[in-house]
Amino acid sequence: MNAKRITTMGLLTAVALIIFVIEAQIPPLVPVPGVKLGLANIITVYAMFALGPRDTFMILMVRILLGSVFAGSLMSMLFSLGGGICCFLVMLLLRRILSQDQIWICSVIGAMAHGIGQMAVTVAVYRTGQLLIYLPVLMLSGMIAGAFTGMCAQLVVKRMKSIK
Amino acid sequence: MIRTRTWIIILAALAAVLALLSFxxxxxKKEGKTVQxxxxxxxxxxxxxxxxTSERSFTVEWTGGGSNIITVQPGRIRVTEADCPDRVCVDQGWLxxxxxxxxxxxHRLMIRIKDSGGPDAVSQ
Incomplete structure (x- = not known):
């Protein structure tokens, strides 16, 4: 691991954390438990396409762990972990079959996977399947937010390429 | 490589299904007058x-730190106060x-209408 890569990863982790902490200050847009914009996903998607899965996974884990320390709780960390890992695995598969102009699609499907992972943790914590009633809402809001964050990430990937 | 247009059609169809399910x-609705x-x-x-018969409020403490104030009125219940950061439970309004x-x-708290069929049929 060379110095440039470490610096890039450190920077991206810091940016993701800042986004995460700021987003936590925004009041929830819809009164449905678990729904949020997930702006820090921009960094995850960007890293996935610009750096590769290994670096992305490390950035993601550090962001989730530190993010819950700065602006969250043990519970929110568990939900983020469940969702984040599911999202990561799905994007890992999609990365190969999507072109640079389809990055946003990766983000949309990743966000849906995030909803499923988050719900799996929720069901385990609450020990009741009743909360599954919120799964469609969670996945739909994920698609919308994922499209937005994905487009942001796609823009960043393209812009950064022209800088290099 | 699947074309972007195909992806959009797939995703739009998925979104439509999810929107319907969400709705x-x-x-x-759920039958039952007892809430848990x-x-x-x-x-x-x-x-x-x-x-x-009359409005009543009480506090539910969570052992992990934090509390919610729950209010009951004839036929309905809600969370009126919570010291968590997002306060989604308060925004959810009356049940x-x-x-x-x-x-x-x-706070790992949940308020739901009790299942009419058998005691606690869903949770186990």
Whole structure:
């Protein structure tokens, strides 16, 4: 691991954390438990396409762990972990079959996977399947937010390429 | 490589299905007058809303730190105060006949209408 890569990863982790902490200050847009914009996903998607899965996974884990320390709780960390890992695995598969102009699609499907992972943790914590009633809402809001964050990430990937 | 247009069609179809499901799940009704308050998946209190005659509030503490103030009125219940950062449970408003329960994720709290068929049929 060379110095440039470490610096890039450190920077991206810091940016993701800042986004995460700021987003936590925004009041929830819809009164449905678990729904949020997930702006820090921009960094995850960007890293996935610009750096590769290994670096992305490390950035993601550090962001989730530190993010819950700065602006969250043990519970929110568990939900983020469940969702984040599911999202990561799905994007890992999609990365190969999507072109640079389809990055946003990766983000949309990743966000849906995030909803499923988050719900799996929720069901385990609450020990009741009743909360599954919120799964469609969670996945739909994920698609919308994922499209937005994905487009942001796609823009960043393209812009950064022209800088290099 | 699948074309972007194909992807958009697939995703739009998925979104439409999810929107429909969301609508049904959020507007679904549930029979029953007894509500249960659960913490960590365990029922800590049961209230028969049909016997409530006047407004009453009480606090539910969470052992992990934090609390929620719950208010009952004749036929309905809600969270009126919470010291968690997002306060989604407060925004969720009154629960009277919805199948979707009120949830406070940070405090592992849930308020739901008790299942009419058998004691606690869903949770186990």
């Amino acid at each position: 049904f799940s959020l507007t679904a 308050i659960l913490q960590d998946g365990v029922v800590i209190e049961e209230i028969d809303l049909s016997t409530v 009277s006949d919805q199948a979707a329960p009120i949830v406070c994720m940070p």
